[in-house]
Amino acid sequence: QKEVEQDPGPLSVPEGAIVSLNCTYSNSAFQYFMWYRQYSRKGPELLMYTYSSGNKEDGRFTAQVDKSSKYISLFIRDSQPSDSATYLCAMSAMGNAGNMLTFGGGTRLMVKP
């Protein structure tokens, strides 16, 4: 079993829909949680960075962490065709250890006009 599980999709939604992307994990030591967006044939870019449990909002994006369930989510409101990309979750036990990031396999999202 992988340490971080993510449904590969593709997830297809109409423009304007609310999108929910999720990751589950098995390592209870994870405390730092990140979401990266990766467009086709490009490098990932950081979207959200959160510590421990709770919610964090940035524009149309909300990151949610539930450590008791070992479950994290990324919500996208009013989705746009430009949101079509692969979304990667990543997590680590320590904030000062980029070398210790564990990535999910990514969920491919398609937002149709």
Next chain:
Amino acid sequence: DGGITQSPKYLFRKEGQNVTLSCEQNLNHDAMYWYRQDPGQGLRLIYYSQIVNDFQKGDIAEGYSVSREKKESFPLTVTSAQKNPTAFYLCASSIDRARAGELFFGEGSRLTVL
């Protein structure tokens, strides 16, 4: 504009050949990383370097080598010992240890072994 430049974007290699992928950053970041991405799999760490002249193996270092002679540069050599080198390779950097989860990525290099 600051960023990470990877070259070449596409590379073809015959079996038995070594190839070197270039990674240059002008972000003045201390830490640099090499990841490998295969379809449906998460990014896997090959090597990382926190400071010049020092680097550490990641989860899948076998068949790869790196050097860090300058802060700006972190080239990756894929050697003939790497059994399955066809993949998308990503170079990344982070500003310092405290924010090491915030990685800045290059656009990647796609290596295909013929």
